[in-house]
Amino acid sequence: MATVTNRADYWEKARESGFDLSWLEQLKENIQGETTNEFSENNTGRVEGSIPRGNVPQFGAYTFRTKKDVWAHNLTKLYQEFVTRQWSSATDIPWETIEPLPDEIEAAECQLATFFAQVEFVASDVPGRFISTMSPDYHEVRLVLLAQVMDESRHLDVFRKRALANGGGLMRMIDTVSDVVGGSTDNAREFTELSSRLHITGEGNVLTLFRLGELMAYNEAEKAIYRRCAQDEARHVAIGVLHLRYMNECNPERREEIHSYLDEGESRQSSGAGGENPAARNILTSEALAVLLGGGKDKTDEGQKILMAIRQRQTKEYFQRLKSAGFDDRITNGRVNPALLEVYNPN
DSSP: OOOOOSSSHHHHHHTTOOOOOOHHHHHHHHSSSSOOEEEEEEESOOOTOOOOTTTTTOOOOOOOOOOGGGGOTHHHHHHHHHHSOOOTTTSSSOGGGGGOOOOOHHHHHHHHHHHHHHHHHHHHHHHHHHHHTBBBGGGGHHHHHHHHHHHHHHHHHHHHHHHTTOOOOOOOOOHHHTTTSSSGGGGGOOHHHHIIIIIIIIIHHHHHHHHHHGOOSSSSSHHHHHHHHHHHHHHHHHHHHHHHHHHHHHOOHHHHHHHHHHHHHHHHHHOOOGGGGGGOOOOOHHHHHHHHHHHHHGGGHHHHHHHHHHHHHHHHHHHHHHHTTTTTTHHHHTTTHHHHHHHHSOO
């Protein structure tokens, strides 16, 4: 082949020699933004954007093949943040700063760590069931859920390690495993139901506790755990806010359905039913929080006062999520659970 001096001449000479370079045009076509297909015909496991083949078996009977059932804007950017903010429970927590604590403090810390380990197990287990049910054409949703599973698994690991690190050990699990986060999360039938209960309510309650974790931390290791878990949990909450915002814009006929999920979540948030909010009712975890926040078993009255302030913070942040997602009409039209309003405005 004769020597060529520029790229255009190179491709032309290649074509003259019998090479089929049509796939290069496909590359140009696939350099685009987010997924645009409103309905997916892809049952082959083909990665979104790749060239289809006619001889591939239709082996993927995906339950969710409609974009508006699972989508949210800006998922790619959110996933980029997921992958750049990973950390290790083995190397990024200063475990050596944990020193012996009074028995009552250590027992409370182990009880709370047991609760968080259980919560984070469910928060990884349930979303994981939905990933394989979504069409590969909506891979952005799959990616953020996979990243959440990775985060939650790390949280399970780090809280289990904390329970064991100072000689206390794992304590009693809460009563209802299947409802541990967000209200009947384990029984969610489709993604919007899951996300409303898990990301908006359950994960939001836990995020507030993580953000205030330094109030109940007794060493630098615990402070680091809460700080890093809070960063992760904020991304999990963002999945739900972005999804509900998209649903509000593109699928408004489902607003009343979503309101019903929020009704249930608010009931559990205010009462503590199902155990997803230790600051609300669950005896084991609320007592542990009171001991840690007050500074001892004889100072739980002061701890309970701080706990009430945390509940107010949880409610305030929940209202902020509703507003961001476009569902703050629950507050203005009086649909929000009265018990939450009472917590938010105790006077």
